[in-house]
Amino acid sequence: MQGVDCPPALTAALEESFGPHLKSVCERTARALAACGYSGLLVHSGSLVTVFEDDRSYAFEAHAPFKVWAPLGDVPDSFVWFEPGSSPRLLVHRPADYWHKPPDPPQGYWVRHFDVHLVGDYAAARAALPRSLAQAAYIGDGFAQLPAWGLKAVNPPALMRRLDYVRAAKTPYELVCLREANRLGARGHLAAREAFAGGGSEFEIELAFLRGCGLREQELPYNPIVALNAWGAVLHYQVLEKARPAARHSLLIDAGAEFAGYASDITRTYSHEDASFGRLIERMDRLQQALCAGVRAGVDWRDVHLRAHLLTGEVLRDADLISCGADEAVATGLTRVFLPHGIGHLLGLEVHDVGGFMASAEGGELPRPQLDPYLRLTRRLEERFVVTMEPGIYFIPQLLDAVRAGPVGRRINWPCVEGFMKFGGIRIEDDLAVTATGCENLTRDAFRALGAT
Ligand code: GLY
Numbered sequence: 001m002q003g004v005d006c007p008p009a010l011t012a013a014l015e016e017s018f019g020p021h022l023k024s025v026c027e028r029t030a031r032a033l034a035a036c037g038y039s040g041l042l043v044h045s046g047s048l049v050t051v052f053e054d055d056r057s058y059a060f061e062a063h064a065p066f067k068v069w070a071p072l073g074d075v076p077d078s079f080v081w082f083e084p085g086s087s088p089r090l091l092v093h094r095p096a097d098y099w100h101k102p103p104d105p106p107q108g109y110w111v112r113h114f115d116v117h118l119v120g121d122y123a124a125a126r127a128a129l130p131r132s133l134a135q136a137a138y139i140g141d142g143f144a145q146l147p148a149w150g151l152k153a154v155n156p157p158a159l160m161r162r163l164d165y166v167r168a169a170k171t172p173y174e175l176v177c178l179r180e181a182n183r184l185g186a187r188g189h190l191a192a193r194e195a196f197a198g199g200g201s202e203f204e205i206e207l208a209f210l211r212g213c214g215l216r217e218q219e220l221p222y223n224p225i226v227a228l229n230a231w232g233a234v235l236h237y238q239v240l241e242k243a244r245p246a247a248r249h250s251l252l253i254d255a256g257a258e259f260a261g262y263a264s265d266i267t268r269t270y271s272h273e274d275a276s277f278g279r280l281i282e283r284m285d286r287l288q289q290a291l292c293a294g295v296r297a298g299v300d301w302r303d304v305h306l307r308a309h310l311l312t313g314e315v316l317r318d319a320d321l322i323s324c325g326a327d328e329a330v331a332t333g334l335t336r337v338f339l340p341h342g343i344g345h346l347l348g349l350e351v352h353d354v355g356g357f358m359a360s361a362e363g364g365e366l367p368r369p370q371l372d373p374y375l376r377l378t379r380r381l382e383e384r385f386v387v388t389m390e391p392g393i394y395f396i397p398q399l400l401d402a403v404r405a406g407p408v409g410r411r412i413n414w415p416c417v418e419g420f421m422k423f424g425g426i427r428i429e430d431d432l433a434v435t436a437t438g439c440e441n442l443t444r445d446a447f448r449a450l451g452a453t
């Protein structure tokens with residue numbers, strides 16, 4: 001789960017901040033358990049999933065409710081047991097196996113905070129837990145022996161939602177991890193940029209990204225989106241074309257790294273020797289920075305999203321892509337043809353982190369604006385929330401064709417749009433840690449520390 005190097009200052013910061021992080025996880029879990037009527041919590045890391053009719057398994061990803069306790073992303077069928085008032089107990093599944101390498105006994109800055117047991121199978125795990133679990137809750141995958149363990153509830157929604165809600169505000173330890181995930185991601189992006197400049201294929205650019213991060217593909221928080229030319233218009237483009245394209249126009253790369261279970265989510269767009277597309281990227285970069293400058297505790301994310309549409313309308317107008325003003329472009333739905341996704345989301349142990357719509361820890365939902373079904377965050381920002389800021393403009397044939405003949409289409413400057421189709425689109429995405437008066441831009445800081453922009 002770690003990159004190729006771990007600078008001494010990082011090791012020291014992790015050492016210092018993990019204890020308080022765990023204390024805070026214990027305290028909030030104790031409050032949630034008390035509110036929901038449970039005496040303890042058993043959290044499962046997840047089970048391996050096997051390929052249909054084969055004995056191989058898919059790449060394992062530990063569940064986020066487990067990773068919030070311990071930075072162990074690669075230990076299936078392990079558990080954390082927590083009972084308020086006692087140290088958390090970690091049961092690491094370490095089978096006797098000569099087909100695979102069993103996990104090493106855990107090591108590192110966090111281990112001394114746990115009562116660690118190495119268990120060979122489910123029976124050994126059960127034996128390392130209290131005799132009765134009748135008042136305890138369980139979060140994780142089902143498995144054959146689980147009913148016989150006698151837990152009070154399996155994946156109880158009220159408890160899970162309470163624990164999700166508080167994950168939005170990060171502890172200082174989590175911010176250390178997210179900064180490092182950004183540092184690794186920025187290294188990957190710089191390597192990818194160089195591969196693009198050298199004429200690399202999408203696949204070659206991804207390989208450069210992985211090498212730059214020092215991570216395997218399965219260690220990334222999501223599959224990189226590496227889109228050359230018009231493929232930038234496919235929002236979650238999943239192909240990694242191995243052949244170099246006949247002509248090189250642009251690269252949209254949305255790729256993040258992971259550190260200790262925490263994700264970065266970074267997008268950059270580059271023009272290859274086209275001044276007008278280059279100017280549009282610069283304009284979008286300024287727009288993105290203006291949106292970042294408006295982020296601080298207390299701001300309703302739905303307002304940030306609306307402002308993004310207004311600013312996008314201005315960019316479209318300035319670039320002569322549309323013929324009406326920004327207000328009209330927003331009111332008629334025109335900006336949504338060019339920007340059909342949300343302006344950002346919570347980020348943490350999952351790239352699209354949980355709890356984005358919750359009205360309170362007890363429940364209730366904050367609705368999305370009617371025109372924005374893809375917005376993933378509707379909460380008011382609080383200090384130490386980590387969010388992405390990812391405005392974009394795309395030339396998506398399907399969405400453009402849908403409005404071509406109607407009143408919205410009459411406001412589009414079609415020859416200008418046609419001229420940009422070969423570039424696909426632009427997205428610029430940074431990760432922001434919210435403060436009382438503004439935000440820390442984890443991504444730009446990471447690029448700057450590497451001597452880049
Ligand atoms: N990488 C997916 C997203 O930006 O939300």
Ligand code: MN
Pocket residue numbers: 265344345388390429
């Ligand atoms: Mn994102």
Ligand code: MN
Pocket residue numbers: 254255265266267429
């Ligand atoms: Mn992204």
